[in-house]
Amino acid sequence: MFGIVRPCSHRLGESLKAQWMAHLCGLCLALRGDHGQFARVVTNYDGLLVSVLTEAQRNGADGRRRTAGPCPLRGMRTASVAQGEGARLAAAVSLVLASAKVRDHVTDGDGLLARRPVALAARRIAVSWGKAGARTGLDVGFDTAVLVDAVDRQAGIESLAGAGTPILTVTEPTETATAAAFAHTAVLAGRPGNAVPLAEAGRLFGRLAHLLDAVEDQAADAAAGAWNPLTATGTSLAEARRLADDALHGIRLALREVAWAPGALAARRNADGKLAHQLLVHELRRSVDRAFGVSSCGHAAADTGATAAFGPPQHGGPYTPQGPQAPGNPYGGNPFGGEPPRPGRRGFWSGCAVAAGLCCTCQVCCADEFEGPWSRQRREGWCSNCDCDCCDCCDGCECCECCSCCDCGL
Numbered sequence: 001m002f003g004i005v006r007p008c009s010h011r012l013g014e015s016l017k018a019q020w021m022a023h024l025c026g027l028c029l030a031l032r033g034d035h036g037q038f039a040r041v042v043t044n045y046d047g048l049l050v051s052v053l054t055e056a057q058r059n060g061a062d063g064r065r066r067t068a069g070p071c072p073l074r075g076m077r078t079a080s081v082a083q084g085e086g087a088r089l090a091a092a093v094s095l096v097l098a099s100a101k102v103r104d105h106v107t108d109g110d111g112l113l114a115r116r117p118v119a120l121a122a123r124r125i126a127v128s129w130g131k132a133g134a135r136t137g138l139d140v141g142f143d144t145a146v147l148v149d150a151v152d153r154q155a156g157i158e159s160l161a162g163a164g165t166p167i168l169t170v171t172e173p174t175e176t177a178t179a180a181a182f183a184h185t186a187v188l189a190g191r192p193g194n195a196v197p198l199a200e201a202g203r204l205f206g207r208l209a210h211l212l213d214a215v216e217d218q219a220a221d222a223a224a225g226a227w228n229p230l231t232a233t234g235t236s237l238a239e240a241r242r243l244a245d246d247a248l249h250g251i252r253l254a255l256r257e258v259a260w261a262p263g264a265l266a267a268r269r270n271a272d273g274k275l276a277h278q279l280l281v282h283e284l285r286r287s288v289d290r291a292f293g294v295s296s297c298g299h300a301a302a303d304t305g306a307t308a309a310f311g312p313p314q315h316g317g318p319y320t321p322q323g324p325q326a327p328g329n330p331y332g333g334n335p336f337g338g339e340p341p342r343p344g345r346r347g348f349w350s351g352c353a354v355a356a357g358l359c360c361t362c363q364v365c366c367a368d369e370f371e372g373p374w375s376r377q378r379r380e381g382w383c384s385n386c387d388c389d390c391c392d393c394c395d396g397c398e399c400c401e402c403c404s405c406c407d408c409g410l
Contacts, residue, residue: 003045004212004291007283012275018080019275023048023055023090025068026082030091035132039091042098042129046209047090049279050181053198054086056260056272057189075370085140085188093181095133096144100151102126107155108226142184150177158227167235167243171210178206189261197257201280204247204254208284211240211247212291237292244288252281346374 009017027048031039055064064084070076103126105113112118130148137144150173161170182202186194214229215237221228230240260273346354354373371377 003047004209004287005045005049005279005283006287007279011282012278015271016275016278019052019271020048020279021074022065022080023051023082023087023275025071025074025079026087027051027090027094029068029081030083030087031094034088034091034136035095035129039095039129039132042094044094044098047094049205049276050090050093050185051082051086052272052276052279053182053185054084054089054188055082056276057186057191057194057258058261086185088136089140089142089181089184089188092133092137092140092142092144093147095129095136096147097151097177099126099128099130099133100148102129104151104155140184140188142181146180147177150174158229158232161229161232163232163234165233167211167229167233167240168207170229170233171207174210175203175206178209179203191259194258197254201251201254201258204250205280205284208244208247208251208288211244212287215240215291241288241292244292248281248285248288251284255280345376 007020012020024043024045028040028043031043058064064082064086065080066083068079068081070078102122105111106119106122106126109119113122133147134144154173157170157173179199179202182205183195183199186192186198210229217226218228218230220226222231229235230237255277260276352373354371
């Protein structure tokens with residue numbers, strides 16, 4: 001999965017977390033239902049925004065749910081998932097953009113794609129995804145040609161961009177593509193009056209996606225000698241941050257003009273409306289902070305991080321046996337050799353086997369809890385870690401309702 005909006009389950013709270021997972025699983029299952037199992041690999045966090053926006057504008061969104069069977073990505077639990085045109089539009093957009101991304105990597109000869117047989121196979125997959133996305137888009141009345149055109153123009157713009165070229169010239173194709181996808185959610189929801197503000201929100205979201213990707217990749221691109229929009233145009237990080245902050249403000253203003261389904265503003269009964277605001281206002285701002293390196297994970301400090309929570313025993317860690325007489329050692333054995341581990345704790349190799357199983361079933365990242373492969377202690381899934389300091393969102397305020405401490409009205 002990929003995307004710039006990666007919400008924290010602690011900030012979302014149980015209600016909004018359930019809504020978010022319903023849309024994420026709905027996108028995944030829409031891809032599988034229309035295009036087969038392999039298409040599910042293009043499931044992404046940003047794509048589900050299209051599904052969220054569609055349902056947030058509709059009346060009776062709760063009727064567009066179904067119960068899905070057990071899935072390894074949910075720790076083998078059933079779940080209520082979103083279905084319908086919003087999920088299918090999200091699937092179409094995800095397929096077309098993933099197709100373009102694969103074609104771009106093939107053209108650049110990145111990694112294994114530099115090998116001709118691999119490149120040929122990847123190109124076939126990209127063509128298949130592009131056609132599949134176009135079919136699904138047609139089914140929901142969305143012409144994916146606008147996405148394909150944006151991707152094709154991107155390569156030409158990048159080839160001509162140089163020092164002094166406005167960075168917004170480079171981000172324009174991405175802005176156009178996301179504006180079209182966001183605006184079409186108003187059509188699907190039967191609220192054409194929302195198309196203009198949602199197109200503006202989508203345009204600015206596309207700008208942010210392009211800018212944050214450039215910021216996060218700039219150092220790696222420089223080391224690899226790859227093209228980066230900030231480096232190529234001579235845009236400073238300070239200017240990129242200014243543009244990002246302006247885009248955040250613009251998205252917030254645009255969302256105020258959207259007519260959500262009844263209950264989103266006054267009674268707070270529209271969970272999708274609250275989720276849309278949470279993702280596009282609060283979480284998107286945190287994505288910007290994260291990209292520019294001004295935020296940290298509050299839970300990681302207390303949790304000793306993902307490596308301690310999952311990886312094999314490390315010398316010096318809180319769960320590391322360092323000998324039978326080591327102070328504070330509850331196990332009295334070293335799994336790397338010498339005395340065998342005490343009953344109840346797995347040895348090194350058996351732990352490796354369990355760790356492989358946890359990775360293959362994605363329980364490490366997606367399950368709320370899983371059993372540590374070596375220690376057998378309960379661990380939180382990686383996606384449960386976050387940088388929040390309060391029960392829901394609210395940027396550190398003392399409340400427990402997501403948006404009651406801001407002026408958004410949700």
